[in-house]
Amino acid sequence: MKKNTVKLFVLALALGSSLTALAQTPEQRAEIVKHYDLQKNKELYERLKLQEDESYERALELAAIKGWPLEMKKKGYTSTLVGVTEDDQPIYIMPYNDGARKTARVPAVQPGGIFALNITGQNMIIGVWEPGSVRTSHNDLNGAVTVMDGATFSGPSDNNGHATHVSGTMIGRGVSDPAAKGLAYSATLWAHNAQNDRSEASARADQGLLVSNHSYGVDFDIQPAWKKGAYDVEAASWDDMLFDHDYYLPVFAAGNDRVNEENNIIVGDGNAKNVVTVAACNEVDPYSGPGSVQMSSFSSYGPTDDYRIKPDIATQGVGVYSCYDNSNSDYATLQGTSMAAPGIAASLTLMQQHYNELNGNFMMAATVKGLMIHTADEAGTAAGPDHRFGWGLVNVTSAVQLISADNSATTAVIEENTLSQSQVYTKTVTAANSDMLKATISWRDLAGPINSGVENLATPVLVNDLDIRITKDGETFFPWKLTSGLTAVKADNIVDNVEVIEIDNPTAGEVYTIEVTHKGVLENFIPQKYSLIVSGVTDLASVSDKQIAKFGVYPNPAQDILNITLDNSLSNSVTQAVLYDIQGRVVKDFGASKTNLDVSSVASGVYLLTVNVDNGAYTESKKIVIK
Known part of the structure; x- marks a missing residue:
């Protein structure tokens, strides 16, 4: 069990400028990989690759018989045939397409920011999978992109410049135009074509990759009705692979398929439990409350069929200015959840970088996902999560503040724990003030039961159902959950593998007890790893926690x-x-x-x-x- 309590922010900031950026060096990646069963993961890779190859070969066979096009031009992009479904229907994928930095609250933690930090992605690697190829010679990307699978840039307007624009949002150097600087502008990219994405992602995770971006998805227009919101074979396949890769976190665009106010329309990979699914909002500068976060006109709404909270998070996807591919100094302004997702991938990378610089190791994927959710700002018309913005607007500065408080005795807690069958974990904390006491648990869940064609199947796909509660003087505080009426309430949550409790007006100086348990039997009786994040507490030197085993x-x-x-x-x-x-x-x-x-x-x-x-x-x- 790894356990950390967070350091006083001001003290950490005073040291911030002198920190050495170790980040994802080969040695650091080797340290990540030590946690994996590489032989098991090699077999997983081979199984995924075989499935992808057989699916594509079958697609080509049926395309010749049925006259399916290998590519279709739609909405300015190319929709590409990549395989078939289990019932031999074609699978086409297509892109989901200085304000993005401000919306994510990145400038404050970079050079020139108010905290004198230097969190710009030094030595960090971000993976990117795209239907098109990156113009690696662009002035903002030159020398910073490694093409990992031999995909070549075909010339200007390779899938309408999508891959180049997405890459610039993450790591663009801002050489020709500083206004186009990416969020993690000192990081590098491992670039891939989206064909065979799951098997390639498994292989890259085994090389120590932490975060990747996927600004594409299945072609919404040709999906059967039951696929909308469904936990299908694509979503389950990602969950299966990710359960064996504790540190790797892929980020997916939610899709751009909302015409009016349709709900439950996210399809495919974005419905997986263990990924991050991203909504697109307008630029927010500055954030002044939920009303300052305006939803885009296109971002696909959740929830999933079993009322899990999807999308997970929101950031700017409207009017995003980044590299373009007509020349090595070309830029363009685009919109789409494709433009929002790389902002989240870069934000998660910055969080990992800062955590590593303070602690000498990286967070597990469940931890950094939980941290992102825990520190997000409220968005939407009502308190709590919703099916439009997810848990709210990403806030890198708040996440860095919580990380920077590492090892303090006064402010917050980040822990990575393991819960065994029938065990109860408890922690007593003291409320710092009357603002808010907040606790989040997040965990990687196994792949759940796959929907093979039932529309709006509401059966939960959660396998290991962990629970968090906070108690004080006989009163129990519950986590948020989404109801079938799409309202957020505080009650028992039986579907999400992230649970968040917010106590709006705690009694300052009073002791609260946090309890983590699980329902039923853990799958195969194997202990479940989980992450716990707590804020709004004080006097952590006297905190007690224990696993109650009887x-x-x-x-x-x-x-x-x-x-x-x-x-x-x-x-x-x-x-x-x-x-x-x-x-x-x-x-x-x-x-x-x-x-x-x-x-x-x-x-x-x-x-x-x-x-x-x-x-x-x-x-x-x-x-x-x-x-």
């Missing part, structure tokens, strides 16, 4: 006999004790009323022991090693 085992490792001890809050009545292997298969059922278990016949290895006490009143699992 039974113990000894010796562990065991050879012949394994003994069970029970907490005083339980009776001594063991209803059942079962040993499982790590695939969740029953190895041995010891039956009831036994606290001394004979494991002499069990093969050496790692197992999970599940103990049921008092006829199901309490169940918990522990990892056991048999010698």
Whole structure:
């Protein structure tokens, strides 16, 4: 378990200008990769690549028979055939297309900003996948883009300059026009064609990539009605891959398909649980409250069919000025969620850079996603998240403030924890003032049940359902959730893998208890990693936290006999004790009323022991090693 409490912001800022930018050096990327099972991920890559290749070959075969075009010109861009669905329908992908920096509140943490920081993306790498290719010779991109899959720039207006514009928003140097400087203008890009994106993304994650941008999606106009808001095979495939890559976070554009005020129209990859899906709003400068954030006329609205909060976040996607590809000094102003997504990818990269400079390691993807959501500014007509802006307007300055408070005893908490079967995590905190006490949990979830053709299927796709609660003097505070009426309420959330509690008027100086639990049984009894972010607290030096486990085992490792001890809050009545292997298969059922278990016949290895006490009143699992 990695645990950090955040440092007093002012102190960290005083040191900020002297920090050395280590960031994503080869050594840092190697450190990220050490957390992965590379053999398992190699098999995953090969499986994804085979699926993509077979899908594309089938698409070409059917195109020849049915006369499908390989490319179609639509809305000024090229829609490209890349595969077929499970029922042999064509899959076409197409782009979703100085204010972007201000809207994301980036200038304050860069040279010339009020905090004397230098967070510009030094040594950081951002991945980009695009239907077209980047003009790598552009003055703002020259020497900063590595083409990773051999995709070549075909000349001016390669997919209407989309890839070049998106790249400039992230890392443009502002050489020919400083007004076009990207958000992370010292970072570099790993560029790819969008064909085979999932398998390539898996391979890049295994090379230590942290963040990537995907400003494209399936062609909305040819999607069947059931696909809108659905958790389909594309979304599930991303979740499956990302569950094994704790540090890698892809960012997707929500789409530009809203004509009036249609809801539930995000399709494909953007409905995945473990990605960030981005809405496009107008420029915001300055932010003066929710009313200052105006939605674009085109950004696709959520939620998903199971009422998960999508999109996740909003930033400027209207009137974005960036590199263009007619010449090496060309610029253009474009709009679209395609223009918003790279602003978020760059923002997440800056957050990772700053965290690394202060802590010497990077945040897990669930942590940085949770941090982005936790520090977002309110947008929309009502409090809480919604299906238009998601959790609100991104705020890099607020995220940096929270990170900069790392290791303080007075302001906030960032933790990366693990929750085992039936465990309860608690933390007591003291409210700093009466403004707001806020707590967020975020976790990577396994791929859920896939919708194969049912319109508006509301069955939750969440696999491991974690819960956060805050209590004080018998009162319980709940997280936000979205109702079927598309209003945000504070209640039990059974669909989202991010939960946020906001206490608007806490009592300053009073103690509140944060509790993290889970419902049911964790998949295969495997402990779930999660991230916890808390702000609006003080006196963290006296904070206490613990994992409440009500039974113990000894010796562990065991050879012949394994003994069970029970907490005083339980009776001594063991209803059942079962040993499982790590695939969740029953190895041995010891039956009831036994606290001394004979494991002499069990093969050496790692197992999970599940103990049921008092006829199901309490169940918990522990990892056991048999010698």
